[in-house]
Amino acid sequence: MNPAVKYPLKELLRCALRGDYTQLQLAELFRLCYAIARQSVRRKIFAHGLHPNIIGHSEGDLVLDCIAELFRRDEQNVLVEFAKYFDYQNIQIEGEAEEMLLIHLRRLTFTAVSDNLFRIYNEADPILGKILRNVKIAVDKSTKFRLEKHFDDQYIVITTCDQLAHRSSMS
Numbered sequence: 527m528n529p530a531v532k533y534p535l536k537e538l539l540r541c542a543l544r545g546d547y548t549q550l551q552l553a554e555l556f557r558l559c560y561a562i563a564r565q566s567v568r569r570k571i572f573a574h575g576l577h578p579n580i581i582g583h584s585e586g587d588l589v590l591d592c593i594a595e596l597f598r599r600d601e602q603n604v605l606v607e608f609a610k611y612f613d614y615q616n617i618q619i620e621g622e623a624e625e626m627l628l629i630h631l632r633r634l635t636f637t638a639v640s641d642n643l644f645r646i647y648n649e650a651d652p653i654l655g656k657i658l659r660n661v662k663i664a665v666d667k668s669t670k671f672r673l674e675k676h677f678d679d680q681y682i683v684i685t686t687c688d689q690l691a692h693r694s695s696m697s
Contacts, residue, residue: 535627540619543612545603555605556597562635563593570643581650592642593635608634640680 538555541547547555567589570576578588596607611634612619619627648655665671665682674683683689 535624535631536619536622539608539612539627539631542605542608543619545599545605547603552597556593558631559593559596559635560589562632563589563639566636566639567592567643570639576643576647581646583646588643588646589639591646592639595642596634596638607638 532554533551535558538547538551538558541551542555564585567585571578571585578585583591596605598606600606612630615630617630622630644655644658648658661682662673665673670684670686671682672685673680675681
């Protein structure tokens, strides 16, 4: 995905972190995050059999719910989640290429989508949420298993044997 943007991404992110963006810049950053999140949500719906209609949401509603927290502002109009992410990752906007900034934006958006989809489905089916939570806790405590992230999906991996990563997956 190489989205066409009206403003350079570097400028959009710089303004978001300073809080001096215009409404057009904010709308452009939102449009970009929405496009990335929609791609992620669609992939999860089709690949994992998620059914947004079960929880009373459309695909578009899920996307909006997933990225809404990214656009929370503080009293100086700084987009808080963007600032936390770029500060925690120690990413200097000025020193990064546009392609790398897009990669970082995709990571931030994918993380928001994954976390919020879990939250949304947990609210809709608390028992499933408890099961998933307990599996994550068990894997964290185990020395024989670990969670690995490939693109936007998490997998439980056995640490004591060959992962056969060079082999294709089963149909």
